[in-house]
Amino acid sequence: MKRASGERWYARLLRLYPREFRDQFGHEMTRLYRDRRQAEPAWRLWSSLMVDLLTTAPSEHVSVLRDDLRQGCRSWRRTPIITLTAVLTLALGIGTSTAMFSVVHGILLRPLPYPEPERIVELSEENQATGAQMRPSLLNYFSWTERAPTLDAIGAFRSTAATLTGNGDPQLVGGSLVTASLFRVLEIPPLLGRALREEDEQRGNPRVVLLGESLWRNRFGGDRQIIGRAITLDGERHEVVGVMPRTFREVGRSTVGLTGYSQLFLPVRVDRAQENRANHTFRVVGRLGRGVRIEQARDEMRAVAAGMAREFPDSNANWSARIEKVTTTMFEPQVRRSLLLLLAAVAMVFVIACANVANLLLVRGTRRGAELAVRTALGAGRSRLIRQLLTESSCLAVVSGLAGVVTAALAHPLMLTLLPPTLPRLDELHVDVGFLFYGLVLATLSGIGFGIVPAFSVSRFDPARSLIATGRTTSDATRGRLRQTLVVGQVALATVLLIAAALLVQGLVRLQHVPLGFDADHVVTARISLPATKYGEPAQTNQFYRQLLSALAGVAQVDAAAIGTSAPFGPGVRAGFQLAPRGQPPATGDKPDLSAAEHIVSDDYFRALGIAIVAGRSFTGQDVAGSSGVAIVSQRLARNVWPDGSAVGKTIERNGRIYDVIGVVGDVRGSDVQGLRGGGAEREPRAAVYFAASQEPQRSMTLVVRAPNAAIVSGAMREAIRAIDPALPPPPVRPLTAWVADSVESSRITTVLAAAFALCALLLTAVGIYGVLAYAVTTRTREIGVRMAVGATRARVVALVVRQGMLWAASGIVIGVIAAAAASRFLAALLFEVPARDPLTFAASVVAVAVAALLACSIPAARAVRIDPTIAMRMD
Amino acid sequence: MPKAPPRQPPPTPLPAAVFQILVALADQDRHGYAIMQDVAARTTGRMKLSPGTLYGSIKRMLDDELIVELDERPDPEDDDERRRYYRLTPFGREVALAEADRLTTLLRQARAAGLTPRRVTS
Numbered sequence: 001m002k003r004a005s006g007e008r009w010y011a012r013l014l015r016l017y018p019r020e021f022r023d024q025f026g027h028e029m030t031r032l033y034r035d036r037r038q039a040e041p042a043w044r045l046w047s048s049l050m051v052d053l054l055t056t057a058p059s060e061h062v063s064v065l066r067d068d069l070r071q072g073c074r075s076w077r078r079t080p081i082i083t084l085t086a087v088l089t090l091a092l093g094i095g096t097s098t099a100m101f102s103v104v105h106g107i108l109l110r111p112l113p114y115p116e117p118e119r120i121v122e123l124s125e126e127n128q129a130t131g132a133q134m135r136p137s138l139l140n141y142f143s144w145t146e147r148a149p150t151l152d153a154i155g156a157f158r159s160t161a162a163t164l165t166g167n168g169d170p171q172l173v174g175g176s177l178v179t180a181s182l183f184r185v186l187e188i189p190p191l192l193g194r195a196l197r198e199e200d201e202q203r204g205n206p207r208v209v210l211l212g213e214s215l216w217r218n219r220f221g222g223d224r225q226i227i228g229r230a231i232t233l234d235g236e237r238h239e240v241v242g243v244m245p246r247t248f249r250e251v252g253r254s255t256v257g258l259t260g261y262s263q264l265f266l267p268v269r270v271d272r273a274q275e276n277r278a279n280h281t282f283r284v285v286g287r288l289g290r291g292v293r294i295e296q297a298r299d300e301m302r303a304v305a306a307g308m309a310r311e312f313p314d315s316n317a318n319w320s321a322r323i324e325k326v327t328t329t330m331f332e333p334q335v336r337r338s339l340l341l342l343l344a345a346v347a348m349v350f351v352i353a354c355a356n357v358a359n360l361l362l363v364r365g366t367r368r369g370a371e372l373a374v375r376t377a378l379g380a381g382r383s384r385l386i387r388q389l390l391t392e393s394s395c396l397a398v399v400s401g402l403a404g405v406v407t408a409a410l411a412h413p414l415m416l417t418l419l420p421p422t423l424p425r426l427d428e429l430h431v432d433v434g435f436l437f438y439g440l441v442l443a444t445l446s447g448i449g450f451g452i453v454p455a456f457s458v459s460r461f462d463p464a465r466s467l468i469a470t471g472r473t474t475s476d477a478t479r480g481r482l483r484q485t486l487v488v489g490q491v492a493l494a495t496v497l498l499i500a501a502a503l504l505v506q507g508l509v510r511l512q513h514v515p516l517g518f519d520a521d522h523v524v525t526a527r528i529s530l531p532a533t534k535y536g537e538p539a540q541t542n543q544f545y546r547q548l549l550s551a552l553a554g555v556a557q558v559d560a561a562a563i564g565t566s567a568p569f570g571p572g573v574r575a576g577f578q579l580a581p582r583g584q585p586p587a588t589g590d591k592p593d594l595s596a597a598e599h600i601v602s603d604d605y606f607r608a609l610g611i612a613i614v615a616g617r618s619f620t621g622q623d624v625a626g627s628s629g630v631a632i633v634s635q636r637l638a639r640n641v642w643p644d645g646s647a648v649g650k651t652i653e654r655n656g657r658i659y660d661v662i663g664v665v666g667d668v669r670g671s672d673v674q675g676l677r678g679g680g681a682e683r684e685p686r687a688a689v690y691f692a693a694s695q696e697p698q699r700s701m702t703l704v705v706r707a708p709n710a711a712i713v714s715g716a717m718r719e720a721i722r723a724i725d726p727a728l729p730p731p732p733v734r735p736l737t738a739w740v741a742d743s744v745e746s747s748r749i750t751t752v753l754a755a756a757f758a759l760c761a762l763l764l765t766a767v768g769i770y771g772v773l774a775y776a777v778t779t780r781t782r783e784i785g786v787r788m789a790v791g792a793t794r795a796r797v798v799a800l801v802v803r804q805g806m807l808w809a810a811s812g813i814v815i816g817v818i819a820a821a822a823a824s825r826f827l828a829a830l831l832f833e834v835p836a837r838d839p840l841t842f843a844a845s846v847v848a849v850a851v852a853a854l855l856a857c858s859i860p861a862a863r864a865v866r867i868d869p870t871i872a873m874r875m876d
Numbered sequence: 877m878p879k880a881p882p883r884q885p886p887p888t889p890l891p892a893a894v895f896q897i898l899v900a901l902a903d904q905d906r907h908g909y910a911i912m913q914d915v916a917a918r919t920t921g922r923m924k925l926s927p928g929t930l931y932g933s934i935k936r937m938l939d940d941e942l943i944v945e946l947d948e949r950p951d952p953e954d955d956d957e958r959r960r961y962y963r964l965t966p967f968g969r970e971v972a973l974a975e976a977d978r979l980t981t982l983l984r985q986a987r988a989a990g991l992t993p994r995r996v997t998s
Contacts, residue, residue: 017928025931028908028960032927035909048926056928063932 006042007033010049016057018064020384065391072392075368082364086357087400089764090446093353094404096757098438099411100346103419104339105438106429112327113247113428115187119288121297122329123154125280125305126322132595133322134280134576137315138270140308141284144321145181147304150297151286155182158282160266161529161700162233163729164219170729172529173215173233175264185287186248191216193227193242200241200267208267209238215263216243233264234531235727276655277315280576285326298323315578330424334680337830338750341500345757348493350442352764355486358450359768361393362479363775386455393451394444401443405436418753420745480779483772484808487765491812491849492819494758494765499820499845500827501758504751506841507831511681511744514832517668518568519610523706523736524713527571528563528721530699530728538625541697544724549602551720552705557712560608563693563701564601568609568670569681570739572702579641579652579689596637597671597688598654600696606632606665608704609736616648616663619692623662630692631659636667637687652689665690670743681743682832703731710735750830762852769856773805777860784864785872794865801861802854809853813846886940890975893925893933898942898964898972905946907959908934934962942968 010033014026036045076083111117123144125134136144141156148154157178164171183195191213200208209231211220220226230237249262288297301321309316365372372385380388409431419426528548535541545563552561566572579594603619605611614635623630631652638647650661667685693701705713710733718730777784784797792800824836834841886894900906900914912925925933937943946961964972986992 021931021935024935029927029931031959032909032912032930048924052926052928056926056932060928060932063936 004037006037006046013049013053016053017060019381020064021060023379068388068391069395071388072395075392076396079364082360083396086360086396087403089353089357090397090400090443091403091407093350094401094439094442094446095407095411097346097350097442098404098408098435099415100343101438102408102412102431102435103415103429104343105434107423107425108331108336108339110425110428113188116287117327118325119152119290120185120326121151121286121288121294121323122326123284123286123301124322124324124329125319127595128318128320132576134319134595135282136284136321137275137277137280138268138282139272139275139277139279140316141179141282142272143308144284144301144304147307148286148297148300150289150292150300152289153181153184154284154286155179155185156268156282156284157182159262161527162264162266163235163529163531163727165232165235165727167219167231170727171219172729172731173263175212175266176262177268178265179268182285185285187287188245188248190242191245192224193240195242195244196265196267201269203269203271207236207238207269208241209233210242210244210265211240212244212248212263212265213246233266234529235533236531238266277312279655281573286323294323294325319578332680332746334830335423335746337826338746341827341830342750342753342757345497345500345754345761348497349757349761349764350446352490352493352761352768354446354450355490356764356768356771357396357446359483359486359771361450362483363771365389366479389455390448390451393455394447397443397447397451398440400446401439404443405439408435408439418749420742420749423746480776483775487768487772487808488812488815490761490765490768491809491853492815494761494852495813495816495845495849496820496823497754497758497761498848499816499842500823501751501755502841502845502848503827503831503834503836503838504747504754506838507834508744508747508751510834511747511832514669514681516568516670516681516740517611517666517685520568520736520740522559522708523567523609523704524710524733525567525570525705525736525739526703526713526717526731526733528701528703528728528731532699534725534727535699538697541699542625542694545602545693545697545701547724548703548717548720549604551723552703552713552716553604555707555712555716557707558716559706560604561703561705562602562604562608563703564605565599565698565701566671567702567704567736567739568668569743570670570702570734570736573698573700574671577654577689579637579654594641595687596633597686599671599688599690600693600698601690602693605690605704608706609668610706611668612666614664614666615646616661618663618665619690619694623692624694625697627695629657629659629695630662632663632665632690633661634665634667634685634688634690636685637689638664640687654689654691659691670740680746681740682747704736747830747832762849765849766852766856769805769809769853770859772808773801773857773860774863776804777801777864781867781872784867785869788867789869789873797864797867798861801864802857805857805860806850806853809850809857813849816849817842817846886942886971888975888978890971891933892923893929894937894942895972895975896923896925897930897933897937897962898968898975901943901962901964902969902972905961905963907961909959911962937968941965942971 007030011026011030014022014029017026033045033049112120114120123136125136125140126132127134135158136156138156141154145154155178157176159174160177161172161174164173178196180196180198180201189195190210193210196208196210199205211226216222216226226240227242229240231240232238244265248265286297288294301323305316305319305321309319375385412429412431412435416426416429530541530544535544549561549563552558564572566574575598576595577598579596599605601619603621603623606613606618616632618632619630631654633641633647633652641647641652642650647661647664652659652661668688669681669683669685671686671688703717705717707713714733717733721728721730784800787800788797820842821837828836889895890898896915896919897911899918900911906914908927908930912930916924934943938945942965943962944965946963
């Protein structure tokens with residue numbers, strides 16, 4: 001019978017209902033439509049039908065979903081061991097991935113806490129010949145501010161420390177010297193009071209200070225009346241004009257000093273006439289003008305720097321300006337790579353875990369063949385079965401996801417203690433709603449990932465055969481192939497991870513044994529800052545340190561005590577400067593690299609640190625303020641500048657003063673001016689020049705003392721300082737080995753985590769091989785029984801089973817080795833002195849995977865041997 | 877599809893649509909449209925079951941075994957197309973009686989409290 005068009009439309013609209021509902025009642029409902037159509041006007045009928053459709057169709061879907069969920073939960077409860085195994089595996093996978101992803105997101109991806117952070121850039125100076133980078137000098141910074149119109153604002157800062165007295169014990173407080181313009185770059189308003197102004201930088205105006213939030217809360221109890229009050233810093237009265245929130249801090253790299261984040265901000269008060277362009281101690285950041293691309297700013301800064309090179313050839317020749325987004329400069333490249341590597345590793349472990357669960361579900365699906373056959377026979381369509389199976393796996397995924405989020409939240413504090421404390425933005429990481437989001441996204445992905453393959457494969461089977469036979473069917477074979485593919489994939493991923501981890505371990509071992517150029521054992525360090533008010537004259541500073549060093553040298557167990565602007569890998573000021581050798585014929589060919597790290601050290605510095613004196617002599621008591629300037633150079637610098645002869649006896653020029661080179665010392669790692677605390681141990685030693693502290697006294701120095709243990713130094717130092725100047729706070733002491741350990745901490749943690757993930761992957765893969773092989777043995781029990789009955793030896797049966805497992809393993813290993821070789825370029829940057837395709841490491845990792853696979857095969861093989869042919873042959 | 881353990885009495889009070897369908901099927905077997913008409917007639921048009929509500933309720937009542945679908949047509953004179961007829965099960969009758977009892981008690985209590993309806997529709 002031909003249907004009227006209204007009825008056809010209604011039949012089409014009925015598709016909004018779930019399929020089963022439609023199958024059951026669709027015909028009746030169209031019939032009902034026809035009946036009503038005869039009795040009611042069309043408009044009334046259709047308006048009531050539309051309301052009905054829109055309200056009842058969704059509720060029918062919900063009702064089906066509820067049935068599926070109930071059904072799913074019941075079916076999971078029937079196989080508690082499989083369910084528990086799957087939930088635990090997934091929860092661990094989701095938990096570790098969530099924790100790792102939240103770290104990567106918090107550190108690398110989350111925008112910096114400034115308005116329009118993408119506009120903030122860092123400026124540095126770059127040697128055009130060698131590519132070496134240096135912090136800008138303050139005078140160059142001033143020139144840039146006058147000449148760079150593409151930047152809305154440029155600010156400079158460097159870390160400092162000051163002794164806070166009054167209102168409790170004297171306290172050494174870490175802070176920053178900042179320009180007023182920095183507040184316009186970062187655009188963070190003060191919590192209380194006002195930001196710095198240009199007039200605060202004028203010498204002669206009253207001294208002002210901004211407190212950091214933590215100092216304000218901890219030392220001043222969060223007193224809101226603090227504005228306008230005076231505090232004493234280094235013996236000088238400073239008026240508190242504002243309090244800055246925690247988010248205001250030195251941007252970019254090396255945010256953590258000995259005393260932690262900056263707790264106070266002092267205006268830079270400089271006498272430009274006293275400054276020198278070769279004095280590179282400040283860091284400079286700028287805010288790009290709205291709509292200005294970084295390339296434009298780069299071009300402009302290059303032109304500005306070229307102009308300055310012509311104007312100030314002595315200091316600026318060969319030097320250009322470098323400009324980078326602060327999001328790029330704030331991480332050492334290794335940090336970014338390490339985090340991404342760990343994220344990739346954790347993702348691989350997650351995929352392997354999902355593959356195991358998928359295998360479990362495939363096995364479970366096979367065992368449910370009869371149940372599904374009954375349901376198909378009762379009229380459930382394929383799509384209905386797929387939906388049911390997907391709902392079941394989603395159920396599992398959501399439960400595992402929630403368990404994973406809880407795991408991640410619990411693992412979070414542990415993760416924070418594991419990560420290197422020098423990692424930027426570490427303190428910004430906390431458990432938040434993002435955790436739940438990642439967890440549920442991963443759960444959904446995994447639910448679809450491990451659910452869809454078994455769902456489609458299980459639903460594509462022949463119900464009749466499943467009902468009458470428990471033997472193998474074609475769909476069984478398909479599922480078997482799927483399981484094998486999953487196992488091969490797992491082995492491949494585990495191989496990649498193991499190779500990467502093994503390479504990292506080798507790199508770390510070499511890094512930990514690289515000659516550092518000094519002997520860190522039994523050396524203790526402390527950072528001392530003398531207040532300018534009391535120690536304004538160089539002679540006063542000299543006298544303090546002379547008294548301190550002689551007091552310490554008098555302690556029985558102290559072998560040597562010295563001071564320096566920094567200790568290798570330890571705290572201190574690291575300046576770079578551009579060397580001007582004198583009496584040298586102009587170098588032919590390549591220009592020599594004349595940039596050098598500058599150290600100012602006392603007589604016993606080299607002895608205290610065990611740095612070898614290669615030629616000439618160290619500083620002595622005769623090298624005093626009035627005598628001719630002396631300098632000691634490192635071997636690298638001597639080689640760079642005077643490749644053909646001895647450096648001793650030559651002269652160099654710095655800041656217009658002439659120095660005689662009196663000695664050459666061994667190269668020392670950990671003095672890189674670019675890197676955090678002298679850079680990692682993987683960095684080549686920097687060319688360095690050492691000047692005599694007695695000739696150039698510095699108020700802030702690092703004390704290095706060679707003594708059997710730290711307690712002796714700590715006590716002796718406290719006593720000595722109290723005797724010389726009771727107002728000085730005794731600084732904390734730390735063994736130099738701890739600073740050295742910090743420098744490889746990042747590599748160590750990356751390696752340890754990568755190794756842990758690789759072992760996890762290997763274990764999960766072994767479990768995967770075992771599971772699939774064990775199931776294969778179960779399904780082949782009869783065949784094995786027949787073989788044994790016709791005379792197959794135990795060895796042959798073992799070989800049969802093991803061969804199957806090892807064939808999968810071998811395929812996976814081959815794929816894994818190829819993938820690892822392809823990924824080696826990425827890994828190379830993280831490896832220290834290990835080739836990324838080191839054949840020995842590859843071979844060792846392959847053997848490890850093969851052994852794990854063999855162990856996994858051995859259990860099913862042992863079970864196969866125990867099969868009793870008489871029983872096996874009676875099986876269906 | 878395997879069913880949940882049967883004979884769980886449905887939650888009381890019954891949804892109005894379910895009770896009306898039980899009442900409609902109490903004296904004779906009916907198909908969907910007949911149920912709809914019967915309900916409309918008994919409530920003088922105040923309750924009109926929409927197709928979605930009607931068949932959604934029927935589905936759940938079949939699942940709960942309150943009603944069954946008949947294999948044969950009770951009226952061979954019926955029209956050319958086959959309609960589905962539903963019949964009350966003994967369990968469905970029990971449930972309907974229990975619900976009617978509950979409503980009667982409720983009405984008695986309301987009357988005792990002086991809440992007598994002005995006009996009772998039959």
